[in-house]
Amino acid sequence: MxxxxxxxxxxxxxxxxxxxxxxxxxxxxxxxxxxxxxxWEIYHVxxxxxxxxxxxxxxxxxxxxxxxxxxxxxGKTWEPVGNQFAYDGVxxxxxxxxxxxxxxxxxRVWHLEPSLAAxxxxxxxxxxAALFRSTDGGASWQExxxxxxxxxxxxxxPGAGGLGLHTIVLDxxxxxxxxxxxxxxxxxxxxxxGETWRAINxxxxxEYIPDPAAEVGHCVHRIAMHPSRPSVLFxxxxxxxxxxxxxxxxxxxxSGNLPTDFGFVIDVHAHEPETIYVVPIKSxxxxxxxxxxxxxxxxxxxxxxxxxxxxxxxxxxxYVNVLRDAMSVDSLDPCGVYFGTTGGQVYxxxxxxxxxxxxxxxxxxxxxxxxQTLR
Amino acid sequence: MIRVVLPAHLRTLAKVSGELLLEVExxxxxxxxxxxxxxxxxVLRGTIRDHVTLARRPYVRFFACGxxxxxxxxxxxxxxxxxxxxxxxxxxxxxxxx
Numbered sequence: 087m088x089x090x091x092x093x094x095x096x097x098x099x100x101x102x103x104x105x106x107x108x109x110x111x112x113x114x115x116x117x118x119x120x121x122x123x124x125x126w127e128i129y130h131v132x133x134x135x136x137x138x139x140x141x142x143x144x145x146x147x148x149x150x151x152x153x154x155x156x157x158x159x160x161g162k163t164w165e166p167v168g169n170q171f172a173y174d175g176v177x178x179x180x181x182x183x184x185x186x187x188x189x190x191x192x193x194r195v196w197h198l199e200p201s202l203a204a205x206x207x208x209x210x211x212x213x214x215a216a217l218f219r220s221t222d223g224g225a226s227w228q229e230x231x232x233x234x235x236x237x238x239x240x241x242x243x244p245g246a247g248g249l250g251l252h253t254i255v256l257d258x259x260x261x262x263x264x265x266x267x268x269x270x271x272x273x274x275x276x277x278x279x280g281e282t283w284r285a286i287n288x289x290x291x292x293e294y295i296p297d298p299a300a301e302v303g304h305c306v307h308r309i310a311m312h313p314s315r316p317s318v319l320f321x322x323x324x325x326x327x328x329x330x331x332x333x334x335x336x337x338x339x340x341s342g343n344l345p346t347d348f349g350f351v352i353d354v355h356a357h358e359p360e361t362i363y364v365v366p367i368k369s370x371x372x373x374x375x376x377x378x379x380x381x382x383x384x385x386x387x388x389x390x391x392x393x394x395x396x397x398x399x400x401x402x403x404x405y406v407n408v409l410r411d412a413m414s415v416d417s418l419d420p421c422g423v424y425f426g427t428t429g430g431q432v433y434x435x436x437x438x439x440x441x442x443x444x445x446x447x448x449x450x451x452x453x454x455x456x457x458q459t460l461r
Numbered sequence: 462m463i464r465v466v467l468p469a470h471l472r473t474l475a476k477v478s479g480e481l482l483l484e485v486e487x488x489x490x491x492x493x494x495x496x497x498x499x500x501x502x503x504v505l506r507g508t509i510r511d512h513v514t515l516a517r518r519p520y521v522r523f524f525a526c527g528x529x530x531x532x533x534x535x536x537x538x539x540x541x542x543x544x545x546x547x548x549x550x551x552x553x554x555x556x557x558x559x
Contacts, residue, residue: 150508150554166474169508
């Protein structure tokens with residue numbers, strides 16, 4: 087076990103603050119710090135791969151709007167940085183729930199994705215859907231407006247949770263390639279560092295839109311990539327678990343024997359690119375696990391063949407949800423898997439999903455979970 | 462000097478406690494008070510009113526002298542009791558949500 091001298095830091099965003107959970111490489115005993123930014127919604131907290139003690143947090147409130155916090159000491163202290171997210175040019179309109187044009191309005195930052203190489207560069211996915219980038223550590227933000235300027239923009243329509251850009255995946259082999267996903271527009275890819283974008287939704291089918299195979303309109307919930315194979319992506323869609331082997335040129339379904347293929351999270355094992363995890367949720371009208379059993383499903387074949395992982399997870403009367411940004415893995419061996427629930431539990435498995443235990447049980451509803459492996 | 466009361470979350474953000482005292486040039490107005498507040502505490506920009514349009518955020522309210530001034534234009538002079546420092550200008554979050 088390559089865990090000697092390693093530490094793990096779990097960054098948890100909740101509806102009422104952020105929490106930081108730390109452990110040594112054994113991942114049995116945990117220290118909990120927080121709440122940071124008590125009372126505020128913390129949609130996402132994520133550390134920089136280039137400088138792990140640099141952490142960014144999205145702090146928001148229905149009353150007082152959006153703030154971005156930055157820590158340079160691993161989350162011990164924080165300083166607010168820039169919070170002005172101005173759309174480039176005339177924002178224009180997208181579709182509202184009733185199909186009428188609705189002006190683009192900034193509401194909040196859903197997701198922060200620090201650059202893989204530069205600690206001062208970080209991307210922000212926002213609602214109403216747009217992608218922003220900062221190259222000065224969050225002090226100022228510029229929209230990569232080629233995305234919102236994609237010709238389909240006026241047809242984008244919000245999902246039930248809003249028109250959020252919630253997923254940003256950076257290609258470790260090509261700094262110019264980015265993937266993003268929007269509810270409920272779909273997935274998009276840029277091959278020129280965010281200047282121009284194309285929809286990558288071929289193969290998706292969504293029965294809740296007039297043309298189930300339309301170019302846009304798909305409610306993608308989450309996309310995950312293994313860094314060793316950046317052209318292979320796994321997607322948890324509103325319904326359906328999907329896979330692409332060609333960077334989104336075409337998708338095919340790998341839901342296989344899942345009890346339900348609705349869900350939010352999806353992630354990939356740190357050392358096994360064909361091992362993926364999802365948490366099936368009963369349906370879009372019942373946002374809780376089937377049969378009151380909280381089960382992580384693992385496929386070791388890149389999809390289609392799934393096994394339930396239940397050891398240590400509640401198997402009676404459990405009606406929590408696991409939201410789209412609330413699963414992550416560490417890079418120790420064995421790989422640790424983590425997820426948080428709307429019931430305030432953060433569960434950890436130090437052995438790839440074989441055994442689970444709660445790190446904490448009674449946090450506010452968990453919005454996001456990210457893990458840093460510190461060596 | 463104008464006395465300003467902020468809600469708890471904004472006091473935490475600005476790293477202040479209790480009432481603030483602000484120097485405001487000319488006859489004080491809500492807009493002038495907020496200009497002075499944001500100049501002294503830049504971290505509050507965007508939390509009370511929009512960065513660009515300066516429109517009050519929907520769930521923020523301005524009270525003074527037992528009156529709701531939230532819907533007054535930002536250039537309307539504040540009551541004399543606020544201008545003279547007898548009464549505070551109160552910024553607060555509306556009762557909404559949980």
